[in-house]
Amino acid sequence: MEYLKFCFAFLCWMKFVHRVSSTEPPQAPAPIPKENLLVLTVATEETDGFFRFMQSANYFNYTVKVLGMGDTWKGGDVGRSIGGGQKVRLLKEAMESLGDQEDLVVLTVDSYDLIFAGGPEEILRKFQQANHKILFAAEGVVWPDKRLADKYPSVRSGKRYLNSGGIIGYAPYINKLVSQWNLHDNDDDQLFYTKIYLDPLQRQTLNMTLDHKCQIFQNLNGAVDEVLLKFGTDRVRVRNTAYDSLPVVVHGNGNTKMYLNYLGNYIPNVWNYEHGCSHCDDNVVDLSQLKDYPNVLVGVFIEQPTPFLPEFFQRLLTLDYPKDKLKLFIHNNEVYHEKDIQKFWEENRNVFGSFKVVGPEENLSQGEARNMGMDLCRSDASCDYYFSMDSDVMLTNRQTLKLLIEQNRKIIGPLVTRHGKLWSNFWGALSLDGYYARSEDYVDIVQRKRMGVWNIPYMAHVYLVKGSVLRNEMKERNYFVLEKLDPDMAFCRNARELTSHREKDSPSPESFHMLRPPKGVFMYLTNRHDFGRLISTANYNISHYNNDLWQIFENPVDWKEKYIHQNYTRIFTENHIEQPCPDVFWFPVFSEKACDEIVEEMEHYGSWSGGKHEDKRIAGGYETVPTDDIHMKQIGFDKEWLHFIREFISPVTLKVFSGYYTKGYAIMNFVVKYTPERQAYLRPHHDSSTFTINIALNNKDTDFQGGGCRFHRYNCSIESPRKGWSFMHPGRLTHLHEGLPTTNGTRYIAVSFIDP
Known part of the structure; x- marks a missing residue:
């Protein structure tokens, strides 16, 4: 008996298994053809925002019908207050001829502040998955009547409130929705849709819901922190990090239009890492x-x-x-x-x-x-x-x-x-x-x-x-x-x-x-x-005669372009440097403008020392080999001059005196003036420096005659100094030298005793 019971139970189980295994799984609905999707948008003017919207729509091959182009807008200032009813009226008029097409899916969106980030196939697939006849965009901010917040159905996760900037649904249902409009053009469109949605009977009859987790619609108002750019190889997407979704429609509602502009610099294919800028050459003007x-x-x-x-x-x-x-x-x-x-x-x-x-x-x-x-x-x-x-x-x-x-x-x-x-x-x-x-x-x-x-x-x-x-x-x-x-x-x-x-x-x-x-x-x-x-203008002191000279810190590039010799860089690229005497190097450093302005600055100051031995400007108050000069410190140019030495003289020092690394420091920095009437020459002497620079500030034969420098140890003279060029030579022990007489005119030189 027990054996017969077992056999009967086994046969029943096998019959059940056969019946279950032979049952075909339920068939998924066929995908909606992208040709069945129609985008309706209202735009009374072709603004920059409208052109951007159309550019993104054309990229994905959306079929777009624009309503109201050329009409007078009477829908209020929707960017700052309630309004927009004109959009519903225009949509109602358009749907009167479309409402009987049961296979038609209508997507109605704003245009001035909206961009497509995905194509028709994606939006239709996500709409089918929502399994409703009408799907509204959702947002986390209730508008325009906060008193209606509690009337909204509760949601466990996602955005709770309706936004009218994006609606997708089957044409007959969209037609039934907007056919209820009987208000004025300046009444609020979102309030109209909200009241219908909050009516439980209407919500059930029209089979409406909200896109709570931004699968299709991303409203940026109140959600900027949730959104980031997702770069792909072919195009850029917007990703909602709160719901890990890739919205298809991005709407810069409220005060987020500037953030939409930022996103619009990338999506859908404006710029990416692989191809760079994709639309920079669109609609360009060929001047030729x-x-x-x-x-x-x-x-x-x-x-x-x-x-x-x-x-x-x-x-x-x-x-x-x-x-x-x-x-x-x-x-x-x-x-x-x-x-x-x-x-x-x-x-x-x-x-x-x-x-x-x-x-x-x-x-x-x-x-x-x-x-x-x-x-x-x-x-x-x-x-x-x-x-x-x-x-x-x-x-x-x-x-x-x-x-x-x-x-x-x-x-x-x-x-x-x-x-x-x-x-x-x-x-x-x-x-x-x-x-x-x-x-x-x-x-x-x-x-x-x-x-x-x-x-x-x-x-x-x-x-x-x-x-x-x-x-x-x-x-x-x-x-x-x-x-x-x-x-x-x-x-x-x-x-x-x-x-x-x-x-x-x-x-x-x-x-x-x-x-x-x-x-x-x-x-x-x-x-x-x-x-x-x-250029930096913040610390521009105009109390000097030639104020740009002091800009070496604030505007170093412009300072260099104006004041450094055009052939200075050739010192390093082409060895553009001369050696007229042993260990005496000659190279271009100052432009003519620099030479002229330094001379002008000194003459404007005017207090030349007179070449006297007594000199309160230096330690000890006595100068053994005095010159008729003005110190850089006297005109407030010592910090700038030392910076010039470190930036433009030190690199040359390393090149010509290999292995010596200068500190670029100098106590004695001055401009010397030679004239037959005051001081025409300088007797033989050593400089109190490791090395000295001597920059000619004007032209021989044009501004003066005579002049030059003679190095006694090598019986070598340089009698034709070039304006803007500098000598560089050791200061102590080996290079006893003298300033040759200036016989006519006025000769100016800038001198620094470096690393004393």
Whole structure:
């Protein structure tokens, strides 16, 4: 009996196993063809944000239908308050002809502040996985009525509140949703959708849910800290670290539009590590194909004492651009610089198409002056571009203006940085209070490890603006004056948050307050080329006669370019050095400008010692072999001179006296003046130094006759010193020497006793 029971149980089990094993698994629904997806968006104007949206949509081959283009916007200022009902009305009208297409999936999204990060196949797959008929974007901030927060269904994990910037659903269901709209264009679209969603019956009937974990929609408001860039080989994605998701639609709602601009510098394929910048050459202007070069008004602003201003003007003059196509406007706020501007005007007033100078006597503020410059272009229909430059910008690239025009952006600036520092002319991000914040990519952009064209929130010092933009999007004046902000910050904020005022033909008093959606103009910075640098003006002392001489610490590159001999580097690359006497080396070190300015500085000081033995300037008060001189310390130039020795003399010392490492220290640093009337020569002597440098500061036969130096031990004389060239020779024991008589004129030399 027990055996029969066992057999019966076994047969029943085998029959069950056979039935289970022969049952086919449930079939997954067939993927929705990407052709069944239609993107609907509302845009009444083609703004920079709209073009960016379309660029990302076209990259993934979305089918997009734009609603309302060219219409007057009556939906309120949605960037700052409630509104947007016009979007629902336009969508309702569009769905009336689409609502009976059961296989059609409609994705309705904003366009001015939204980017696609993935394609139609991905978004449809994720929509199917959600297993609902309508899916709304979700966010962590309840808007516009916080009192409705408790009415939302609870969620264990994810965003709880509805956002209307992104909706995806089957066409019949979207049609049923928007067909309920019977409000005004300036009523709030999100509140309309929220009330429907919060109705349990409607939520069930329309089979609606929210994209709680950002599988499709990523709203940035309140979620910036959750989002980071994920770099791949083919393109860049946005990753939500809170839910480990890769959203397809990225929406810069609320006050996150600048962060969206940052993300938009990369996604979907704008820049990556493998290919660099993918769109930098899109829509560029080929100047060689134009019949004529565009007309450019150059606005130059000198708002504080600025070193190397003559060199700034020279670089402006040497820009590779037809000068007859350039008009020049200069605002100078410094009396100190009037002599530089006067000289530049006298020499070049007929070079440019026009030349206008506004000086300190006009008593204009910075903001007023910059408004004036921009207005000159705005009011001139022939002004194609406005190129604004501050005087602290040294453009070393002669092609700068052409390169900026070719990029074909509304506002674009070249990257310029302060030498050896991360200080530049742009900010990569803004803090919540609107001031500087460092973006993740700031250092890489400044150091040109990432090269491209970057959408940025703030720029200053130098930028190019299209004249057509000034006469259209930015036709309102007074862009540089805004309470509590400096002129550059005011300009950038006004450009970013640009909103046009009410239409002149407003149909009713009720629409008086209505504004169009913000249509901010994107500001771009390019670092695709090395354009130049920013000069430091912070510690520019103008109490000297030639103030740039003191800039060796603050602006070493510009100091070197102005004051070091053009052939100095050949000492090391081509052994450009001479040895006229044993262990006497002769090499170029100072430019003619340096020689002239040092002489001018000494003569301006004027207290020459007279070549007397009694000398209170030195220890002991007695000079054995006196010269008619002025010490560098007397004019406050000793620290700068010692730095010059360490930077430009010490490397030569190591080259010619191999194995000797100089300290680059000297107590006696002075300029000697030889004249037949005061002191014509110097008797034989040794110097109290390990080695001495002797730099000729003017020209023989032009400025003086005679002169030179004779070394007794070797019976060797050097009678034709070259201006800007230095002798270097041992000071003690072996090189007894004398200064040969100056027979006419005045001879100047700069001398240092190094390593005493």
